Each structure stands twice: as C-alpha cells, then as structure tokens.
Amino acid sequence: MPKYTIGLDYGTLSVRALLLNIESGEETAASIYEYAHGVMDCELPDGTKLGKSWTLQFPDDYVEGLCVTIRELLSVTKTDPKDIIGIGVDFTSCTILPTKSDGTPLCNLPEFEHNPHSYVKLWKHHAAQYCADKLNAVAKDRQEPWLSLYGGKISNEWLVPKIMQIVEEAPEIYEAADRIIEAGDWIVWKLTGAEARSACNAGYKAIYHYKSGYPSKDFFKALHPKLENLVQDKLSEDIKPLGSRAGFLTAEMAAETGLMEGTAVAVEIIDAHASVAACKIDGPGKMLMAIGTSTGDMLLSLEEKGVPGTCGIVKDGVLPGLFAYEAGQSCVGDHFAWFAKTCTPAEYHQEAAQRTISVQELLTEKASKLRAGKSGLLALDWWNGVRTDLMDFDLTGLMVGMNLSTKPEEMYRALIEATAYGARQIIETFENNGISIDEIYAAGGIAEKNKMLMQIYADVCNKEIRISGSTQSGALGSAIYGAAAAGEKLSGFKTVNEAARKLGKVKSTVYTPIQENVIIYDKLFREYKVLHDYFGLENHVMKKLNRIASQ
Secondary structure, eight states: OOOEEEEEEEOSSEEEEEEEETTTOOEEEEEEEEOTTOOBSSBOTTOOBOOTTOOEEOHHHHHHHHHHHHHHHHHHHOOOGGGEEEEEEEEOSSOEEEEOTTSOBGGGSTTTTTOGGGSEEOTTOOTTHHHHHHHHHHHHHHTOGGGGGGTTSOOTTSHHHHHHHHHHHOHHHHHHOSEEEEHHHHHHHHHHSSOOEEHHHHHHHSOOBTTTBSOOHHHHHHHOGGGTTHHHHHSOSOEEOTTSEEEEOOHHHHHHHSOOTTOEEEOOEEHHHHHHHHTTOOSTTEEEEEESSSEEEEEEESSOOOOTTOSEEEETSSSTTSEEEEEEESOSHHHHHHHHHHSSOHHHHHHHHHTTOOHHHHHHHHHTTSOTTTTOOEEESOBTBBOSSSOBTTOOOEEEOOOTTOOHHHHHHHHHHHHHHHHHHHHHHHHHTTOOOOEEEEESHHHHHOHHHHHHHHHHHTSOEEEESOTTHHHHHHHHHHHHHHOHHHHSOSSHHHHHHHHOOEEEEEEOOOHHHHHHHHHHHHHHHHHHHIIIIIOOHHHHHHHHHHO
8 A cells, every 4th residue: 555644834824734645756635724813913813902013823723724634635535544654744934832831822721812922923923023133232242153143133033032022021921831832843742742842943943053052041131031041941952853753643633633643743844944855955055945925045055154144054954964044035925915905906806807817817917018127116025024134124115116107017027026136135145155056946836826927036036947846845845754754664765855855846847047138137136236225224214114103
C-alpha cells in the first residue's frame, strides 16, 4: 500500500490540509477551512473595541480547522489512516498567544475573554511599534552582538515587542500566562500533548541563536523589570531542530481527526520557509519569494553574515547544514485586494459580475494591456508598513503622478510595480553585502495565477524567475517535513533535504526579463529609490500623520 503524509498550512485567513503520496509525489487531495472568526481588527466577538493597528485571531479556529480539513481528506479519498505516517505543520509568523501550563489559551477563560491581550496576536498586529522602538534603542545602546543578524533592527511583528506590549498594557495577562508561544508551536502542542518549540520560530522571531541562545537576563530587564526572567518563565530553552519529530499524535486528537494515535508529528516551520523544500531548493545562492498577503523571501547560504534590513539569519533555519536568510514585504496581496475592494468604481464591479470574474481579474486583464511606464504613476509598497529593508511599521503607502485622467487599472498596475521595486530593493541589499543570488523561485497563489505580475517582477529585477510546481507549496513543504518526522524506516528518507529533492516540484515555466521593459523599469526604480530614501529616512511626515490620527 502507498504511504502518505499530511501537510497543514496555516495562513492569515484559512488553513489548508494536503494529503501527499510520498512514493509517487502525487498531491492526492486538499481541503481548506476559513477561520470562523476571521481576522479581528476592529472588535472582539463580544464587541470590545480594538485600537489602531490591532490584528487578532481566535485560537479555537485553528483547532477546528485542522479537524475539519483532515476529516474531509480521509472522507474524500477513503485513505486508510494506517497508511498516513506523518503530519507536518507550517504557520504564518510571528503569531503568538498566551496560555496556561496545559496549553489553554487565556482568551478561553471567562475572566479574560474581554481582554484583547488574551487573544492571538497575528503576524500583522502592528500596535507594538513603540515597544520595538524601545527594544532597538536599548539593544543599540548596549551594543548587543546579535542585532546585526536581524539587519540592525527588530520588527514590531516579532515575539518580544508583542510580549512587551502585553507587559506594558495588560500586566495581569502577562502574570496569568504560564507560556507565551508561537501559534504554530501551540498547534503541535495540541497534536502531541507536549510543548515543542521550533528552531525556526525561535531563531527568526524570538532572537534565539544556535550558539548563544536568547539575549541575557540583563537585556530583558532593561526592557522592563517584569521581563528579566522571560525565557525561563514564559518561553523555553528546549529548542527542536527542523526536520525532526516533535512527538506523536495523542489519542484525543486521533479521535478528533480520524487519524491513528501515534502518528509522527514534525517540528513546526514558518509558512514561507516551508515553501523552500517544496521548490526543491537545497543549496546556497537560491532565493524563494513566497508571495501571498505578504511576501517572505528566503535565501540559503554557507555563511552567517549580517546584512542590513534582513529579518534574521538562522543556522538550519530552513534546511539542515545551511544558514537561511529571511527578508520580506509586509503588504503585497493584501493591498491588491484592498484596492480592488475599496478604490474601484461601481462599473468595474458590475462588469466583473457580468463576466463572472473577480474585480482583481478584471483589473489584471486591463492592466496587462498597459505599457511599462505609460501611466506616469509611481508607488511605494508600504501600505502595511515596511518589513525590510527599513523595518518600520509607522511608514505608509504613497502614490505619485495621478491626474484627472488616471484609470483604476493604471493605479492597480502601479501597486504591483511597487511590490516589484521592493523585491529588487531586497535583492540589491543582499548582493551589495556580498551574498550572491544565482537563482530566484516564486511560490504562492499569486505567483501561480498572475502572469502579468511575475513578468513585471522579472523585468524590474532583471532576473529569471522560476515558479513552484505546486499550487499549495506551503502545505507541500509541510507534508515533506511530515515525511522526515516519520523516520527513514517508514518514509525511506534519511533527511528532509533528501525528501525535498524527491518530492519538491518546479514548473518548466521561466519568466525571462524583456529588455525593453528592463530599461524603462531601471529609470523608474531610480525614482522609487528617491521616494524610498526621502520618506523612509529623511522626511517623517508619515509618522507625524499617524500621530495626529491616533490623537
């Protein structure tokens, strides 16, 4: 009988489960569950109002999602649970929640259900910027050696600033929490009954280094007296390497999902990072752009070298034996969707409805007919702050060049071009600091579906781009880690690297730069750089506007 693994891919809006035949490589079936509570950015379920830049979720949605999707896989395919040998999990990160010692989320306790700080803080929760500012100032003043490995600045999306916000604004939640944990690690805890902290999460999001561990108690005390024993009291120094097994499925979760008790469960990996294995990437000089609501950029290297603006450099952070650099953009698909919903006139919605296509598909169709540079528009890709290279979430979106003749499709294309300029900014930062990028791959639904966007990326970056062979690369990558967790005796793979080489997929499609467009985009990128440096480093009008709005 064939053997299978399941990959669970937790995104911003939904979880996808994939059943993978590890002998043939066939993606047998997939199931998607959209979170019942969605993204809470205005109020809690009870009506409690949230502040500016808050983004929360309800953890029970994650558990419901895995049970529903796994049961559907088994029902549709009639697969014998005995033939499923492993489960892998990836999760959008940094997404954290406070829990009791048994893993119960604080938001599930009656005394805390009205407190926003008891809920999951999603990766794009940006209300902790003031905490990140303090952390970075303290780290620079103390000349903390680890800071250069995070590009010189810790993001407000990461774990410690989010915990600082809890301490500052809701100390009762911090005191009540026995653990503060990444949502991906929490899901593995739910599956196995044992806490297992991923080296991927710890390295990229929690300032953990494979040699020196977490920052010192003195550093955390300098952030806030209550944080002196943060690591010992709320986190864990027992860090599990990627490609290893976190534990085995409990009897309780076996009953909930229909799987066999004792099925191997892999150590969790961040969603963008899981796509690396799915694209057969197994060596240095290869960069993956996982393009979704945001973009995560992963680059493998043989050396650990501080690069300004990177999100982190972690040994074995994606695949064993290599340093993995992370960069990225905070707003990609999110602001395409925002524009289609908010800024498109009624007649476009009517035309899309008549043709039974989405508004974004209509905008893409119209925008693809435009020549590069013809609209006279130029935008910055900061509509949800800047992850790299400036690492500043007080920065906001900008578009220049509009007039009374400007059309929606021109603006839509300008937003796409802006994300391509942001990608080029990241690539050039790596290359200017001696980290070579020889091959570029793209994964995710946008890379798969939007040919115009991918051609623009190739033209702007002046590099060939290859596309993942799976429409669900995160889930495929997780399933590959699930195979590694099962062990060689069951899976036939000695390492996750070996599993990635066999089970990963890349299309024959290659987007090659069109030199006529390259010349035009070179000119436009120079102007993008002017706006980037002026509004990002010199003129603080965006920050001032934010302060006025918050008052």
